[in-house]
Amino acid sequence: MxxxxxxxxxxxxxxxxxxxxxxxxxxxxxxxxxxxxxxxSPMGVYLDKLGELPPIEDNPKMKAGRMLEPIIADWFSEETGYKVQRRNAILSHPKHSFMLANIDRWLSGQNAGLECKNTAEYCKEDWSGTQAPTEYILQCNHYMAVTGADRWYIAVLIGGWDFQWRVIERDDDLIRNLITVEKEFWHDHVLAKVPPAYSHQDTEFLKTQFPTSTPNAAFQLGEDTYPIMQDLFRARADEEDAKRRKNSAANQIKGLMGENELAFFQGDLKFTWKTNKKGIRTFNVIGGDE
Structure with missing residues (x-):
């Protein structure tokens, strides 16, 4: 290491x-x-590093993650035959000291680590493929950048009983990009105290940050905001177009269903159009390919 x-x-x-x-x-x-x-969001990370977010209070979900981590690690050892050990340390990259790692386990006899995850049943689709979710691929390559590991294993317990594991091989191109992005973020935003742009995850945060408005106060947008405005206008137009296409397709399905409550496709229930107690029919999409 x-x-x-x-x-x-x-x-x-x-x-x-x-x-x-x-x-x-x-x-x-x-x-x-x-x-x-x-x-x-990047803004969330930025505020966290500056200590400007409220302290993260311990909660049952966090406690479950801590309590189940050794069980998941032991389960992984039993499934694979690999021995794992705790590191009990905060680690940093030898050249880029701002890159930190607090790893779950290190594999004995291998230049590899293990990340343990505990998740809910509704997240099962995230693990339906042969690869780990993108967030965790990035997380594990970050750990490989810090430790110099050749690969990282990730084990997940879904809904308390469904155990799965994946292996993520070291991706040097991805690691180089990660180092560049993280270095720029640390120096250009955190150390410089220049906040990054808000993103879609910041909706609730903005509500709490600016809960009320000042009557008649106005802000003049600069020319540099024009691309942002264009993005918003295009997104609104796309949203309206998607709504029209959605309603058109739904009405075509309704027309085929007629008085039937259920519609199946190749044996699977796809749509319902049921009459409620008030005599109003409600159309619901049960499933579909994304």
Missing amino acids: QAVRLASTKDMSHGEWLLWRQKGIGGSDAAAICRMSRYK
């Missing part, structure tokens, strides 16, 4: 661990910085 050991996490409190997170970019930040995360 090429990483630099910065601190032991064996007896580290949750508060201390959160402070260490602010000292650099971790694996769970990688996808957000690359704008590839479904849940976290």
Whole structure:
């Protein structure tokens, strides 16, 4: 392992661990910085590193992740025959000290690590293919960048019983891009205290950041906002077009269904058009190919 050991996490409190997170970019930040995360935005990472977000309070989901991590690691060892061990350390890249890693397990006899995930049943589709979700591919390549590992395994427990695992091979081209993106983010945004642009994940945050308006106060948009406005106008037009196409297709299906409540395709229920207690028929899409 090429990483630099910065601190032991064996007896580290949750508060201390959160402070260490602010000292650099971790694996769970990688996808957000690359704008590839479904849940976290670059702005969220930026504010977190500056300590401007409320402390993350412990919750049952976080506790479950901690409690189940050793079980998932043991399950992985039993399934694969690979021995794993704890590192109990915050690690950093030997050249890029802002790149941090707090890994779940290291594989004995291999230049490889293991990431353990616990997720809900409704996330099962994320794992339907042969590859791990994109967020985790980025996260694990971040860890490989820090540690110099050749591959990273990821094990997931879905809904408390469905255990799966994947292997992510080192991608040097991706790692070079990750280092470039993370370096720019750390220096050009965090250290320079220049916030990145808001993104779609920031809707709720903006509601809490600016909960009220100042009566009659006005803001003059500059010329540099013109491309953003054009994106918004195009998106609204696309949305209206999609709504028209959706209604047209739904009405064609309704016309074929007539008085029938259910519509099947190749044995699978696809649509329902049922009359409720108020005498109103409601059309629902059950499933479809995305």
